[in-house]
Amino acid sequence: MKTFPTLAELSDTTILDVSQAAGEPAWLAEQRMAAWRFFAAAEPPFWRRTDLSKFKAEQIAAAIGASATILVWERDPAGQGVVFAPLLQALHTHEAVIRQHLGTAIDSQRHKFVALNAALWQDGVFLYVPQNTAVELPLTAAFTMPAPGDAIVARNLIILDHGASVTFVEEYRSDAGAGQAFAAPITEMFLGNDATLRFVTVQTWGEDVYHIGAQKARVGRGATIEWSAVNLGARVQHVEAETALEGDGSRVEWVAATFGGGHQNLLTAPWLRHIGAKTEAHMDFKTVVKDQSYTTFDGMIKIEHQSRATVSRLEEHALHLTPKARSDSIPGLMIDTNDVARAGHASTSGEVDEEQLFYMRSRGIPRDDAIHLIVMGFFEPVLDRIPTEALRQRIAEMIEAKI
Amino acid sequence: MNSDLVIKDLRVSIEDKEILKGVNLTVRAGSIHAIMGPNGSGKSTLAYTLMGHPGYTVTGGEAWYQGQNILELEPDERSKLGLFLAFQYPVAIPGVTVANFLRAAINAHRAEEGKDPKETAIPMAQFRKQIREQMAALSIDEGFARRYLNEGFSGGEKKRVEILQMAMLQPGMAIMDETDSGLDIDALKIVSQGVNTLYEQHPDMGVLVITHYQRLLNYIKPHYVSVLMDGRIVREGGPELALELEEKGYDFIREEVASS
Numbered sequence A: 001m002k003t004f005p006t007l008a009e010l011s012d013t014t015i016l017d018v019s020q021a022a023g024e025p026a027w028l029a030e031q032r033m034a035a036w037r038f039f040a041a042a043e044p045p046f047w048r049r050t051d052l053s054k055f056k057a058e059q060i061a062a063a064i065g066a067s068a069t070i071l072v073w074e075r076d077p078a079g080q081g082v083v084f085a086p087l088l089q090a091l092h093t094h095e096a097v098i099r100q101h102l103g104t105a106i107d108s109q110r111h112k113f114v115a116l117n118a119a120l121w122q123d124g125v126f127l128y129v130p131q132n133t134a135v136e137l138p139l140t141a142a143f144t145m146p147a148p149g150d151a152i153v154a155r156n157l158i159i160l161d162h163g164a165s166v167t168f169v170e171e172y173r174s175d176a177g178a179g180q181a182f183a184a185p186i187t188e189m190f191l192g193n194d195a196t197l198r199f200v201t202v203q204t205w206g207e208d209v210y211h212i213g214a215q216k217a218r219v220g221r222g223a224t225i226e227w228s229a230v231n232l233g234a235r236v237q238h239v240e241a242e243t244a245l246e247g248d249g250s251r252v253e254w255v256a257a258t259f260g261g262g263h264q265n266l267l268t269a270p271w272l273r274h275i276g277a278k279t280e281a282h283m284d285f286k287t288v289v290k291d292q293s294y295t296t297f298d299g300m301i302k303i304e305h306q307s308r309a310t311v312s313r314l315e316e317h318a319l320h321l322t323p324k325a326r327s328d329s330i331p332g333l334m335i336d337t338n339d340v341a342r343a344g345h346a347s348t349s350g351e352v353d354e355e356q357l358f359y360m361r362s363r364g365i366p367r368d369d370a371i372h373l374i375v376m377g378f379f380e381p382v383l384d385r386i387p388t389e390a391l392r393q394r395i396a397e398m399i400e401a402k403i
Numbered sequence B: 001m002n003s004d005l006v007i008k009d010l011r012v013s014i015e016d017k018e019i020l021k022g023v024n025l026t027v028r029a030g031s032i033h034a035i036m037g038p039n040g041s042g043k044s045t046l047a048y049t050l051m052g053h054p055g056y057t058v059t060g061g062e063a064w065y066q067g068q069n070i071l072e073l074e075p076d077e078r079s080k081l082g083l084f085l086a087f088q089y090p091v092a093i094p095g096v097t098v099a100n101f102l103r104a105a106i107n108a109h110r111a112e113e114g115k116d117p118k119e120t121a122i123p124m125a126q127f128r129k130q131i132r133e134q135m136a137a138l139s140i141d142e143g144f145a146r147r148y149l150n151e152g153f154s155g156g157e158k159k160r161v162e163i164l165q166m167a168m169l170q171p172g173m174a175i176m177d178e179t180d181s182g183l184d185i186d187a188l189k190i191v192s193q194g195v196n197t198l199y200e201q202h203p204d205m206g207v208l209v210i211t212h213y214q215r216l217l218n219y220i221k222p223h224y225v226s227v228l229m230d231g232r233i234v235r236e237g238g239p240e241l242a243l244e245l246e247e248k249g250y251d252f253i254r255e256e257v258a259s260s
Helices: A012-021 A026-041 A095-101 A112-120 A354-361 A367-383 A389-402 B043-051 B075-081 B098-110 B124-137 B142-146 B155-169 B185-201 B239-248 B251-259
Strands: A069-072 A083-086 A125-129 A139-144 A150-152 A155-160 A165-173 A181-183 A186-191 A196-204 A209-219 A224-231 A236-245 A251-260 A265-274 A280-289 A294-297 A300-303 A310-320 A326-329 A332-335 A340-351 B005-014 B017-027 B032-036 B057-065 B083-086 B173-177 B206-211 B224-229 B232-237
Touching (some): A012 A026, A026 A112, A069 A083, A095 A155, A112 A186, A112 A209, A125 A165, A155 A165, A155 A196, A186 A196, A186 A224, A196 A389, A236 A251, A236 A280, A251 A265, A251 A294, A251 A367, A251 A389, A265 A280, A265 A310, A280 A294, A280 A326, A280 A367, A294 A310, A300 A310, A300 A340, A310 A326, A332 A340, A354 B075, A354 B098, A367 A389, B005 B043, B017 B043, B017 B057, B017 B206, B043 B057, B043 B075, B043 B206, B075 B083, B075 B098, B083 B155, B098 B124, B098 B142, B098 B155, B124 B142, B124 B155, B155 B185, B173 B185, B224 B251, B232 B239, B232 B251
Parallel strands (some): A125 A155, A139 A165, A165 A196, A209 A236, A251 A280, A265 A294, A265 A300, A280 A310, A294 A326, A300 A332, B032 B206, B173 B206
Antiparallel strands (some): A069 A139, A083 A125, B005 B017, B005 B057, B224 B232
């Protein structure tokens, strides 16, 4: 596999050379080099709850070409005009729409690693669903870590035209292996008016992967995103995710399941912005921790001044299976308007409930089995939204194994 | 082995406060035995202790069933031995459906040491048939099988699902803790009928009915009635004792106990 030089040795001329050799348009080469210059000059981000002290960024050598991208889908049998292809490849056929959207949801200068992605992305997919087109079967982009020391820099661009409807699954997975590996994926999603996106993002990397990602959905008038996140793998995860309910009557149903074990350090930072009128959000984030793991829910709900009659509900619950595990919950709520229909927040954190355990044991279920059932039940609202049986099964088995 | 439940001088405390002060009681296999008592007499403590709730400390005494002192067993072991507690306040288990929970419980009962649980598990078709029949008998809508256990259930629905569990597990000794509380007459009739049907089908089953009021005993007819007061059994008799209590209230017994 061809790779860029390591980050310590990489220069903007190499980036330009690679871009030109791939036949990329000049505007993209410009974007890449601007992002690279930002990366090179920027200080590493100061993240109190994400431990990058053992992370050797300078040794990273990102792959050239979309080597880790695997697409799984039933090829558009009805000829509906759905496009699902590696983003690099789609540049040749859909340059205009890509140029119009790429980097417009997530600012390339948000922080150093976002800039790194903007400079070096090779993997990733382009999904375009035309107006009033409903895709029945889920489309999956799977990213696999081939070997220790690899770096996957994936960029996903998801565009739904007015009234389009689709299920998109992104999976990050590798077998457990020795050696550090790195993933810095970005997913940008654009939902046209009345579109429906079921977005499923599943992170099950092996145990020594650093995963630093960003995701954002911009949701148009009357559109709905059902966002389901599963975070089970990686040594360190730092994912900043945002849903911007821009259009009037736009909605999000946002659920997440995070399970930390061993020495995992998993952070999820969901931002929710209510911008349009009568937008509606339901967030349900579930975390289980055990061993010496440390997880963080660093959430923010912002109800912007121009919004009206917002409905927003956040639930976040953490379950501790062993006393040394730690989970931090930092929910924030900023309201810049007087016109809110309902905004509520519920949060719990604690050990497995003794009354539940006793009830189950009184029916003959041994303690360990009861804990399994309770944990699986705890995650059920998320598992319930996994669109394919095979993936749901795989996730359930991974959770079972972690308990 | 003895299928009677024999309780000898049982003493139980909660946080150093003695609640049961030496309970002696035998619930015979094949009998329906009511324990009546005023609030605070220790009725629920007795029920929870017999099932092994960790919040109750046994400070003395024994409880024998099937040749074992059950006080030395874990709650799940007691269940597998044939004990069942219908809870006064059934606990919600979010995300776990009634069907999945019941299947886990049945399979736990069927599990045998040294055997693959898959081998001993109840066949799916058989389970479905059983649960469908039992739900119909208890007038429980079939959709309940897919609902999360006790989550958002009304009082009557919770009690019916308790009886459903009992019917599926077929215990040898069932303890009903204030099963009538929170039920209207219609629900009470359905629940009682469920217990009676099960008893008719399994005439060897012992049933310990714990209640404050005589009302439930109009529907589940006891063979024996014992009165629990201030942590002790103070009177024992037949069904007529329940009627006497209904008529005179608990005070007359309290006075009798005080004067003796």
